[in-house]
Amino acid sequence: MQVWKDYQEKNKDRFLNELLDLLRIPSVSAKAEHKTDMQLCAEAVQQRLIEAGVDKVTIYPTDGHPIVYAEKIIDPAKPTVLVYGHYDVQPAEPLELWKSGPFDPVIIDGKIFARGSCDDKGQVYMHVKALETMVQTNTLTTNIKFCIEGEEEVGSPNLGKFVTAQKELLKADCILISDTAMLSLETPSIDTGVRGLSYIEVAVTGPNRDLHSGVYGGAVANPITILAKMIASCHDENNHITIPGFYDDVVEATAEERKLMAAAPFNEQEYAADLGVQELWGEKGFTSNERTGIRPTIEVNGIWGGYQGEGAKTVLPGKAFAKISARLVPNQSSEKITAKLLTYFKSIAPASVTVTAFEHHGGEPYMTPIDSKAYQAAAKAITTTFGKEPIPVRGGGSIPICSLFEKELGIKIVFMGFGLDSDNLHSPNEKFNLENYYKGIETIPYFHKYFSEM
Amino acid sequence: MQVWKDYQEKNKDRFLNELLDLLRIPSVSAKAEHKTDMQLCAEAVQQRLIEAGVDKVTIYPTDGHPIVYAEKIIDPAKPTVLVYGHYDVQPAEPLELWKSGPFDPVIIDGKIFARGSCDDKGQVYMHVKALETMVQTNTLTTNIKFCIEGEEEVGSPNLGKFVTAQKELLKADCILISDTAMLSLETPSIDTGVRGLSYIEVAVTGPNRDLHSGVYGGAVANPITILAKMIASCHDENNHITIPGFYDDVVEATAEERKLMAAAPFNEQEYAADLGVQELWGEKGFTSNERTGIRPTIEVNGIWGGYQGEGAKTVLPGKAFAKISARLVPNQSSEKITAKLLTYFKSIAPASVTVTAFEHHGGEPYMTPIDSKAYQAAAKAITTTFGKEPIPVRGGGSIPICSLFEKELGIKIVFMGFGLDSDNLHSPNEKFNLENYYKGIETIPYFHKYFSEM
Numbered sequence: 015m016q017v018w019k020d021y022q023e024k025n026k027d028r029f030l031n032e033l034l035d036l037l038r039i040p041s042v043s044a045k046a047e048h049k050t051d052m053q054l055c056a057e058a059v060q061q062r063l064i065e066a067g068v069d070k071v072t073i074y075p076t077d078g079h080p081i082v083y084a085e086k087i088i089d090p091a092k093p094t095v096l097v098y099g100h101y102d103v104q105p106a107e108p109l110e111l112w113k114s115g116p117f118d119p120v121i122i123d124g125k126i127f128a129r130g131s132c133d134d135k136g137q138v139y140m141h142v143k144a145l146e147t148m149v150q151t152n153t154l155t156t157n158i159k160f161c162i163e164g165e166e167e168v169g170s171p172n173l174g175k176f177v178t179a180q181k182e183l184l185k186a187d188c189i190l191i192s193d194t195a196m197l198s199l200e201t202p203s204i205d206t207g208v209r210g211l212s213y214i215e216v217a218v219t220g221p222n223r224d225l226h227s228g229v230y231g232g233a234v235a236n237p238i239t240i241l242a243k244m245i246a247s248c249h250d251e252n253n254h255i256t257i258p259g260f261y262d263d264v265v266e267a268t269a270e271e272r273k274l275m276a277a278a279p280f281n282e283q284e285y286a287a288d289l290g291v292q293e294l295w296g297e298k299g300f301t302s303n304e305r306t307g308i309r310p311t312i313e314v315n316g317i318w319g320g321y322q323g324e325g326a327k328t329v330l331p332g333k334a335f336a337k338i339s340a341r342l343v344p345n346q347s348s349e350k351i352t353a354k355l356l357t358y359f360k361s362i363a364p365a366s367v368t369v370t371a372f373e374h375h376g377g378e379p380y381m382t383p384i385d386s387k388a389y390q391a392a393a394k395a396i397t398t399t400f401g402k403e404p405i406p407v408r409g410g411g412s413i414p415i416c417s418l419f420e421k422e423l424g425i426k427i428v429f430m431g432f433g434l435d436s437d438n439l440h441s442p443n444e445k446f447n448l449e450n451y452y453k454g455i456e457t458i459p460y461f462h463k464y465f466s467e468m
Numbered sequence: 469m470q471v472w473k474d475y476q477e478k479n480k481d482r483f484l485n486e487l488l489d490l491l492r493i494p495s496v497s498a499k500a501e502h503k504t505d506m507q508l509c510a511e512a513v514q515q516r517l518i519e520a521g522v523d524k525v526t527i528y529p530t531d532g533h534p535i536v537y538a539e540k541i542i543d544p545a546k547p548t549v550l551v552y553g554h555y556d557v558q559p560a561e562p563l564e565l566w567k568s569g570p571f572d573p574v575i576i577d578g579k580i581f582a583r584g585s586c587d588d589k590g591q592v593y594m595h596v597k598a599l600e601t602m603v604q605t606n607t608l609t610t611n612i613k614f615c616i617e618g619e620e621e622v623g624s625p626n627l628g629k630f631v632t633a634q635k636e637l638l639k640a641d642c643i644l645i646s647d648t649a650m651l652s653l654e655t656p657s658i659d660t661g662v663r664g665l666s667y668i669e670v671a672v673t674g675p676n677r678d679l680h681s682g683v684y685g686g687a688v689a690n691p692i693t694i695l696a697k698m699i700a701s702c703h704d705e706n707n708h709i710t711i712p713g714f715y716d717d718v719v720e721a722t723a724e725e726r727k728l729m730a731a732a733p734f735n736e737q738e739y740a741a742d743l744g745v746q747e748l749w750g751e752k753g754f755t756s757n758e759r760t761g762i763r764p765t766i767e768v769n770g771i772w773g774g775y776q777g778e779g780a781k782t783v784l785p786g787k788a789f790a791k792i793s794a795r796l797v798p799n800q801s802s803e804k805i806t807a808k809l810l811t812y813f814k815s816i817a818p819a820s821v822t823v824t825a826f827e828h829h830g831g832e833p834y835m836t837p838i839d840s841k842a843y844q845a846a847a848k849a850i851t852t853t854f855g856k857e858p859i860p861v862r863g864g865g866s867i868p869i870c871s872l873f874e875k876e877l878g879i880k881i882v883f884m885g886f887g888l889d890s891d892n893l894h895s896p897n898e899k900f901n902l903e904n905y906y907k908g909i910e911t912i913p914y915f916h917k918y919f920s921e922m
Contacts, residue, residue, distance in 0.1 A: 044779030105781050111678070168779055195683070209682055213780045222744030224565070224895035228663055228865030229649070231795055232765035233739075233756040235749035238790075239699060239768050246700035249693070285687075290676030295689035295820040302687040311686035314693055315783050320770035321791060325498030325622055326667045326828035327559050328793055328866075329769050329894050336692075337775060339782055341682055366749040374780035411682030412782075440783050441678035 017151045018459050022143075022452070029455065030126075030448070032062060033139045036101075037119040037128040043079055043102035043168045052079040052164050055101050059138075059162050060084070066142045067149035068160070076172035079164030083183065086145065087157045093466055094157040096186035098419070098427075099138035099193060100166035103130035104440045111442035125445040132437040132446035137192035138162055140432065140451060144458035153459065155466035159186055163415075166193075169213065169375020170414045177415070177422045188388035189419055190461065192454065194409045194431030199449060201279050202400045204392055205409035205429040208416060209310070210342030210379035212352040216241070216359045216371045218334045224320075225330040235366035237334035238319045244362055244369075245336065248312050252298035255312055257358045263346045267308040275303050278405050288436060307408030310351075311341045337374070341412065348376030377414025380427065387468045388428040395460035396430070399453060411439075430461065471605045472913050476597075476906070483909065484580075484902070486516060487593045490555075491573040491582040497533055497556035497622045506533040506618050509555050513592075513616055514538070520596045521603035522614070530626035533618030537637065540599065541611045547920050548611040550640035552873070552881075553592035553647060554620035557584035558894045565896035579899040586887040586900035591646035592616055594886065594905060598912035607913065609920035613640055617869075620647075623667065623829020624868045631869070631876045642842035643873055644915065646908060648863045648885030653903060655733055656854045658846055659863035659883040662870060663764070664796030664833035666806040670695070670813045670825045672788045678774075679784040689820035691788035692773045698816055698823075699790065702766050706752035709766055711812045717799045721762040729757050732859050742890060761862030764805075765795045791828070795866065802830030831868025834881065841922045842882035849914035850884070853907060865893075884915065 022029070041055035042048040056073050063071045063084040071084035079102060087094075106116035106129045114120045119128035126136065141160070148154040161184060163173050177184060194205040220237040221230070250256050267275075280303055286294055296305040305311070319334030321327035338359075340351055356371045363369040382389065384406050396404045409429065416427055432454035438444045476483070495509035496502045510527050517525045517538040525538035533556060541548075560570035560583045568574045573582035580590065595614070602608040615638060617627050631638060648659040674691040675684070704710050721729075734757055740748055750759040759765070773788030775781035792813075794805055810825045817823040836843065838860050850858045863883065870881055886908035892898045 044777070044781065046778065104783075105775065105777055105779070107775060107777055107781075108678070211682070211782070213782070215780075220745060223892060223897070224562070225743070226865060226893040226895065227767040227769055227793060228665070228760075228795055229863075229889050229893060230743075230760060231767045231864065232759035232763055233748055233750050234743060234745060235747075236767050238771050239703070242696040242699035242768070242771075245693060245696035289679070289684075289688060291674060291688060291820055292822075293689075293819040294687055295818070296687050305686035306682075306684060309686055313681040313685045313690050313782075313784050314696070314774065315681055315781060316774035316776045316785070317692050317696070317788065318772045318776040320768065321559065321561065322770045322772040322789070323498070323559055323561055324500065325559070326669075326791060326793070327498065327561075327769060327894065328665070328667070329558075330767050331770070334771065335776075337780060339681060339780070341685055364749065365747040366745055368746075409683075410685060411680060435680075435683050438677060439680040439683060440781060441680065443677070 015459065017153065018147050021147050021151055022455055029143045033136060034119045036135050036139060037130055038117055040117045041102050041164065042105050043165050044105050052102065056080045056082050056164060059101050062142050063160060066146040074176060076176060078172045081164065081173065081176055082160065082162040084160040085158065088154055092155065092157055094159060094186040095462060095465060096159045096161060096184060096189045097141045098161050098189055098191050099141065100134045100163050101138065102164040102167050104167050108442060113443055124448045126448060127443055127445045129444050131444055132433040133439045133444065134166065134193045136446040136451055137432060137454065140192060140454035141458055143455045147455065148459050148462065154462065156462045159184065166414065169377060171375060173415050174418050177418060181422060184423055186423065186425060188425055188465065189427040191413065191427055191429050192431055193413055194411065194429045195433040195435050195437065196431055197279065197405065197407065198434065199453065202396045202402055202404040203407045204389065204404045205431060206384055206406045207381040207408045208379065208413050209410055210346060210348050211339060211377045211412040211414060212342065212348050212355055213339040213374040213376060214352060214355050214371055215374060216336050216338060216369060218367050218369050219332065220367045221332050224332050227328045227330040231330050234330060235364060236330050237367055238331060240364065240367050241334040241336055244359055245314055247362060253296055254298065257354055259354055260351065264310060265344045272304065275307065276301065278303065278407055306410035308343055310343050310346060312338065314338050341410065342379045344379050344381050346379060348378050352376050375414065377412050378417035380416035382427050382429065386426045388426055388465060391461050391465035391468060392428045392430045394464045395457050398460050399457040469913065471607065472601050475601050475605055476909055483597045487590060488573045490589050490593060491584055492571055494571045495556050495618065496559050497619050498559050506556065510534045510536050510618060513555050516596050517614060520600040528630060530630060532626045535618065535627065535630055536614065536616040538614040539612065542608055546609065546611055548613060548640040549916060549919060550613045550615060550638060550643045551595045552615050552643055552645050553595065554588045554617050555592065556618045556621050558621050562896060567897055578902045580902060581897055581899045583898050585898055586891040587893040587898065588620065588647045590900040590905055591886060591908065594646060594908035595912055597909045601909065602913050602916065608916065610916045613638065620868065623831055625829060627869050628872050631872060635876060638877055640879060642879055642919065643881040645867065645881055645883050646885050647867055648865065648883045649887040649889050649891065650885055651733065651859065651861065652888065653907065656850045656856055656858040657861045658843065658858045659885060660838055660860045661833065661835040661862045662867050663864055664800060664802050665793060665831045665866040665868060666796065666802050666809055667793040667828040667830060668806060668809050668825055669828060670790050670792060670823060673786065673822045675786050678786050681782045681784040685784050688784060689818060690784050691821055692785060694818065694821050695788040695790055698813055699768055701816060707750055708752065711808055713808055714805065717801065718764060719798045726758065729761065730755065732757065732861060760864035762797055764797050764800060766792065768792050795864065796833045798833050798835050800833060802832050806830050829868065831866050832871035834870035836881050836883065840880045840882065842880055842919060845915050845919035845922060846882045846884045848918045849911050852914050853911040
């Protein structure tokens, strides 16, 4: 469609600058200090959607951060696409590892460096600019709805209630999400699933105060040592998870699916070299792609206790803490696994410490069929703009709301992600390649076109 | 000696106020930001020694923090007592757990709350005020030398060089140190030994950047998990240390010594209740007193890695760190154990991470005989002022320089400590009971008197 190409080429710089403005808002949902920024960001998304040509847009307050809903209904008889995304971002810490300010976007070597550039503001904004392209060129052939929330990075605690209450408003024929990655621009791919999540925090309390490690050391349980033993006990020597019942509900991938996965281009040496590790690591009996795709995992996301400053302090601390999360695969249940994790950490504690543990958030694993109309439209759109058919792969990350969307709205999701695994999501120096950003804006109109034709 | 009692009673309030002034200087040796405070504190100690009546006082610069040396020589033919102590203090963190400012001393319920109140400014200052008492009442019967350093809490890295270079200056008949505790005012005791120390820091590096725990989780070794496994591996199920060769040089306490220790008043229930723990913990086959006295230990003093902020962040961190120290008993060598620790942590790391480890500082264990003149003089002095003979016990803490003092100067040390184990040394809300402070000032002149008579 030359008309799209021309329009996008002409407005390229503005498309970029508008995104950079959005990236300047530190919309960190996990931190109370950013409450005002969250509201400002929701308002900015609202304003950009109006400019792009939606008929109506509403900011729905929630018990947490607001949800931006917008729609452009061209003809109720036409198919409707619901675009889901999020304007909130992960905390930027550790700040000292950023080469530029996380909320001062810079372009270096054709990449936008900023928190949220890829996850998910950049990918959401591709849809806003794709809509603008179709509206301005009078080529929109679907109805479009937007549901852009502000709590994805904290587990979407309030979106479920909204979806349940607003089934009519959100009614659509498919849900389109750009919040995942593809293998590369040369090897486009579509995620056919996302892992679920259980995220807990554990606190181990020993003595009622920090102690002199000489005077008391040896006679009192050290909460750090106990916590380390608890964490160490989660995996056996084959890196198999040992928590009772953890694998109970796992649906093993078929030999066929594992064969398909093994066929996807993957260079273990390059993967390790990119990460700077001498050897990969993981559950015995599975390949790296399987370990991040079809297998559930447990990771410690943070740990702290005792003296962490300069030099040495001979203290036996009173407390130690860890943030621990599990990625889940079909048909594990986040609620069940969270309960198992909480029980496990409490149950293995010796009587010389007390353990408290609570849930941060969770989300169910989700799989999408590759024979749906939406998947077919996405594959065709990508084939058109990339000149290559996308490979179906299983993604390792989580989008907590997916299974609830399907359950409440009765429609399938398609993940059309344009990021790369190497975009440093959730890490310092998050980036989004300009090429990927523009490729997304170029591809999305084709999705709508093909979806309306199917 | 009524004349001492009268003098001390008359000057009681001033003795306290001068100490409070000293406690207001944040002389934290571990932190570079306190370099100026260290110099100021050394000068304050110098000034107080002059006022107390020494003949000469010099501040000796070192590669680290300065050493204050002072002396009062009444007659070269008389015995000489070298008082060793330190004006530096442990870092005050975690600050949020202090009920008052660590460097804003307050008196509550007859206790001085401040960092350094007991360890060791308060105990050093007892000696300054004891000297003043003897000088002002013309009752000094020994020569007194003071060696008050500013790096005890960081392992005395520069004191050894000073001692070796200044053997003539430091020549004495005994070394008197008040930097330990007694069981209680009702059950006075004298430490007959201090444990040694090996203190290292371990860094585990996995991937070259923080990763998204979903995208990469399962395929890359998590440095926190690996560090936890390393720490967990240091003790077996009987809390026996598993590091190869760790116990090789340990001289087991005799049945006789263990019998004596068991006779000292100790109430396990009260000890646990004071610490707020349901159960004590430690090496199988030893009592709590043995675990802190005659047995070597390994404690994790601090751990950190990944996200430690509010809420949840799904990160697989690139690095994790721990500060780990061992307490040593005769005849373990700090140098040897440090080497074993460093080797152990490096050797058990899987190839999927890299481990670096370095030494913070160390100190040798030290035992002092109970039949020395100095010990006898200390025991007699305590018996005079407490009305009870002190019990010999083994202390759990470390004073790094002891074995070097003995080696270089060829004289014995006596530990006449007036603190309590419950003084929160190295912890928030460190305190020193006023009663113990004054009891120390009262007792020390008797030590000099009896020592000169022996």
